[in-house]
Amino acid sequence: MDIIRVGVITTSDRASAGIYEDISGKAIMDTLNEYLKNEIEYIYRCIPDEQPLIEEKLLELARDKKCDLIVTTGGTGPSPRDVTVDATLKVCHKILPGFGEMMRTVSLQYVPTAILSRQTAGICNNSLIINLPGKPKSIRECLDAVFPAVPYCIDLIGGNYMVANEDVIKVFRPKQ
Amino acid sequence: MDIIRVGVITTSDRASAGIYEDISGKAIMDTLNEYLKNEIEYIYRCIPDEQPLIEEKLLELARDKKCDLIVTTGGTGPSPRDVTVDATLKVCHKILPGFGEMMRTVSLQYVPTAILSRQTAGICNNSLIINLPGKPKSIRECLDAVFPAVPYCIDLIGGNYMVANEDVIKVFRPKQ
Amino acid sequence: MDIIRVGVITTSDRASAGIYEDISGKAIMDTLNEYLKNEIEYIYRCIPDEQPLIEEKLLELARDKKCDLIVTTGGTGPSPRDVTVDATLKVCHKILPGFGEMMRTVSLQYVPTAILSRQTAGICNNSLIINLPGKPKSIRECLDAVFPAVPYCIDLIGGNYMVANEDVIKVFRPKQ
Numbered sequence: 367m368d369i370i371r372v373g374v375i376t377t378s379d380r381a382s383a384g385i386y387e388d389i390s391g392k393a394i395m396d397t398l399n400e401y402l403k404n405e406i407e408y409i410y411r412c413i414p415d416e417q418p419l420i421e422e423k424l425l426e427l428a429r430d431k432k433c434d435l436i437v438t439t440g441g442t443g444p445s446p447r448d449v450t451v452d453a454t455l456k457v458c459h460k461i462l463p464g465f466g467e468m469m470r471t472v473s474l475q476y477v478p479t480a481i482l483s484r485q486t487a488g489i490c491n492n493s494l495i496i497n498l499p500g501k502p503k504s505i506r507e508c509l510d511a512v513f514p515a516v517p518y519c520i521d522l523i524g525g526n527y528m529v530a531n532e533d534v535i536k537v538f539r540p541k542q
Numbered sequence: 543m544d545i546i547r548v549g550v551i552t553t554s555d556r557a558s559a560g561i562y563e564d565i566s567g568k569a570i571m572d573t574l575n576e577y578l579k580n581e582i583e584y585i586y587r588c589i590p591d592e593q594p595l596i597e598e599k600l601l602e603l604a605r606d607k608k609c610d611l612i613v614t615t616g617g618t619g620p621s622p623r624d625v626t627v628d629a630t631l632k633v634c635h636k637i638l639p640g641f642g643e644m645m646r647t648v649s650l651q652y653v654p655t656a657i658l659s660r661q662t663a664g665i666c667n668n669s670l671i672i673n674l675p676g677k678p679k680s681i682r683e684c685l686d687a688v689f690p691a692v693p694y695c696i697d698l699i700g701g702n703y704m705v706a707n708e709d710v711i712k713v714f715r716p717k718q
Numbered sequence: 719m720d721i722i723r724v725g726v727i728t729t730s731d732r733a734s735a736g737i738y739e740d741i742s743g744k745a746i747m748d749t750l751n752e753y754l755k756n757e758i759e760y761i762y763r764c765i766p767d768e769q770p771l772i773e774e775k776l777l778e779l780a781r782d783k784k785c786d787l788i789v790t791t792g793g794t795g796p797s798p799r800d801v802t803v804d805a806t807l808k809v810c811h812k813i814l815p816g817f818g819e820m821m822r823t824v825s826l827q828y829v830p831t832a833i834l835s836r837q838t839a840g841i842c843n844n845s846l847i848i849n850l851p852g853k854p855k856s857i858r859e860c861l862d863a864v865f866p867a868v869p870y871c872i873d874l875i876g877g878n879y880m881v882a883n884e885d886v887i888k889v890f891r892p893k894q
Contacts, residue, residue, distance in 0.1 A: 444636060444665050445698045452636070460796060460804070463639070463815070464822045464833030470640045478690035478714045481640030482698070489796050514830035522797045522834070538830045620812060620841050621874045628812070639815070646816045654866035654890045657816030658874070 368526035373427035373436035420453035434525035458488025544702035549603035549612035596629035610701035634664025720878035725779035725788035772805035786877035792852035810840025
């Protein structure tokens with residue numbers, strides 16, 4: 367079974383300064399460990415909400431570390447320091463608007479402020495980048511909604527083959 | 543209670559030339575007056591469908607007049623003279639695609655041509671700009687759908703604190 | 719009754735090399751023939767997945783051939799050779815995000831991987847360009863969903879007047 371390489375980037379001024387613990391980054395890794403049977407090698411970064419720095423780390427994880435999947439948490443809203451989405455839009459050569467649409471639709475079942483989230487997904491080099499919100503509860507809701515399409519997306523961009531725990535998450539690969 | 547500063551821009555070649563009355567701009571102000579307990583100071587512009595002029599007025603209301611909220615009406619379709627959305631995309635440093643998705647979803651309940659609307663929302667300086675269609679009926683439908691998230695958005699970008707008439711509209715602010 | 723001019727562009731490395739037959743382009747023409755009472759003049763291109771070439775053909779059909787409608791099939795996904803959407807985004811001066819949202823929503827009823835489709839629509843010169851996926855089954859699902867808004871869109875951009883077979887598809891034109 368392929369080893370999957372996953373980048374996890376938490377963007378948070380406070381978590382990166384050690385003011386509080388980064389629970390969100392851990393929530394992403396816990397969720398992916400549940401989803402996948404593969405061994406996962408995580409490359410984790412916890413950085414402040416600075417757009418050039420976020421772009422640099424996204425490019426490092428996509429180009430140098432050759433991650434199959436990069437998941438960000440935080441920085442998806444309209445606040446001046448919310449710039450993770452902007453960094454993602456900048457480094458990706460292809461944007462996949464369906465991810466953001468789907469995640470907002472799901473979050474709208476819980477809070478009407480879901481329309482404020484700018485979260486998106488895209489392809490950078492051969493990595494799929496997905497933006498998640500900062501709150502652990504929303505992270506799981508969003509991943510549950512989009513993950514069924516993730517393994518096939520990673521197949522299409524030439525990444526490693528993900529094998530899902532079908533009792534946790536149903537993934538889908540269309541017959542060619 | 544804070545005074546709220548709201549820009550209202552009607553873009554219409556005919557209304558700005560005095561060929562007919564601008565009912566849409568008035569409909570926006572009537573609706574916001576119903577929604578909010580705050581005193582609202584309106585800055586109103588009725589201008590032709592010229593993109594550079596619309597950009598100029600958006601920037602004036604965002605930068606010089608420091609509006610909390612700027613609402614446009616008209617110019618959201620595919621016609622050559624529909625350029626309000628283009629002006630909005632140009633002046634905003636952040637786009638909030640969830641507003642457009644939500645407004646189209648709501649309008650689709652009434653007309654299948656709702657998919658032709660390009661209306662969006664975004665942040666320009668410290669103002670939230672929202673594009674509404676030109677028709678008074680659609681204006682109310684769209685505002686009812688997105689307004690629950692507006693006061694919190696304006697909190698996040700540093701604007702004045704909106705207090706809603708909860709018997710007219712339920713607004714939502716997540717607990718931090 | 720006006721004659722409608724429709725461009726159909728199949729982007730496929732294999733179909734354009736003659737490795738297999740282009741069923742998708744044919745499916746589009748069959749569907750439009752069912753939808754419309756008008757005589758339709760088709761201008762058909764089957765080309766490899768090369769972005770500059772796709773842009774060139776889109777511009778040819780929009781500017782020189784003055785098509786009312788241009789429908790593409792293929793190249794909507796995240797794979798490196800999927801570049802039809804990128805070509806569309808490049809040549810259009812207006813993007814109509816509601817088309818992509820609607821088509822993804824419809825495709826999601828069948829497959830969770832619908833969120834991987836980047837398909838969109840936009841205006842290039844006086845032509846409406848719509849991206850469809852490559853699979854014949856999805857082509858019909860997508861066209862059934864968006865076509866009700868197409869004739870009115872083409873009215874708005876100054877094209878020929880489409881007359882629908884109302885027993886096959888209900889189209890909608892708002893009363894002015």
